[in-house]
Amino acid sequence: MERIIFLDRGGISVPLRAPCFPHRWTEYPDTRAAEVVERLADATVAITDQVAITAEHLAELPQLRMIAVAATGVNHVDLEACRRLGVAVSNVRNWSVSVPEHVFSLVLALRRNLLAYHEAVQGGVWQRSEGYLVQVEPMPRSLYGATLGIIGVGALGSAVAALGEAFGMEILCAERKGASEVRAGRTPFPEVLAKSDVLVLLCPLTEDSCGMIGKAELELMPRHAILINCGRGGLLDEAALAQALAEGTIAGAGLDVLAQEPPRDGSPLLDLKQPNLIVTPHVAWISDRSLATLAEQLIGNLEGFVLGHPRNLVV
Known part of the structure; x- marks a missing residue:
C-alpha cells in the first residue's frame, strides 16, 4: 500500500479525487522546512506544491519512491539528488488557462x-x-x-x-x-x-x-x-x-x-x-478551470507511476 503525504495542500483549493490504487493519504495545509523529514518519514509518495525537498531531506527518506509536484516549476526539488537516489519526479503541464x-x-x-x-x-x-x-x-x-x-x-x-x-x-x-x-x-x-x-x-x-x-x-x-x-x-x-x-x-x-x-x-x-x-501576488495561475485541470492531472500522475505507466516525469 502506498503512503501518500501532501506537504502543502492549502494552495490547491479544489477537491482531489482519491487515486485508484490502495493507499493511505495524509495532507497538511503547509509544511516548514524543519518538518519535511518528520512528515515524510514513512511516505512512499510525496506531493509538494512549493515546499522544497532537498538532498539533505532525501538522504533521510530511503523509502521515498516518487515526488509529485503540484505545479509546473520544479526548481524547489533537488533533481540531481533524485536521479542519484532513484526517486521519480513528476510535474503538471499545460494546465493553466x-x-x-x-x-x-x-x-x-x-x-x-x-x-x-x-x-x-x-x-x-x-x-x-x-x-x-x-x-x-x-x-x-x-x-x-x-x-x-x-x-x-x-x-x-x-x-x-x-x-x-x-x-x-x-x-x-x-x-x-x-x-x-x-x-x-x-x-x-x-x-x-x-x-x-x-x-x-x-x-x-x-x-x-x-x-x-x-x-x-x-x-x-x-x-x-x-x-x-x-x-x-x-x-x-x-x-x-x-x-x-x-x-x-x-x-x-x-x-x-x-x-x-x-x-x-x-x-x-x-x-x-x-x-x-x-x-499581483503570484495568482496568475489561479482560476476554477485551471485548478480543476491541475487536480486531475496530479492524481493521474500518481496513478500512472504506481500502475506502471508513468507520465509527466521530470526525473
Missing part, C-alpha cells in the same frame, strides 16, 4: 492606463471636470499593430501569442539569450528586446535564465514598451527594473512574481507607488 488571461489583464491595464483613470474617478477629478471626459497622461496605446515579444514559447507562450494575434499584434518569439544559431520561427534575443512594444516573460527559472533581464537589456527596449513577467521572479533584476520605471527607461511593468515570495524582506519594486507598475 488563466495565465495567458492574466498576462493580457496586465497588458491592457497598463496600455490603457487603467489605474490612473480609476484614481481620477476615485479622487473626484472627473466629477469636478468642466468637460465630459478626463484625459490622463500618458495617452492609452492600442494593441492593434503593436509588436508582442515572447520569451519562453512553450504552451503558455503559444497561448499568449494566439491572444496577441487576435488583438492584431505582430508576434516575435525570442531565441535563447546568447544562442549562436537562430531556429526557424525565432528572432534573436536582442532584436526582440529592441522591437517589442510589449515584452512577456514566461520561461522557467534555470541557471541560464536567472537574471536574464537587467539594466543593459532594459536599455535596449523602446521607452514606450511595457514588460510583463508571469514566469519566475528571478528572471529579472528587480532593482534595475525599479530604476528603469522611475527614470522612464521603459513605460511600465506588470509582474505576478518576485524573486522572494512572499517578499518578507521587501523589494525595490514594492516601494514604487506609481500607476505604471502593477504587482
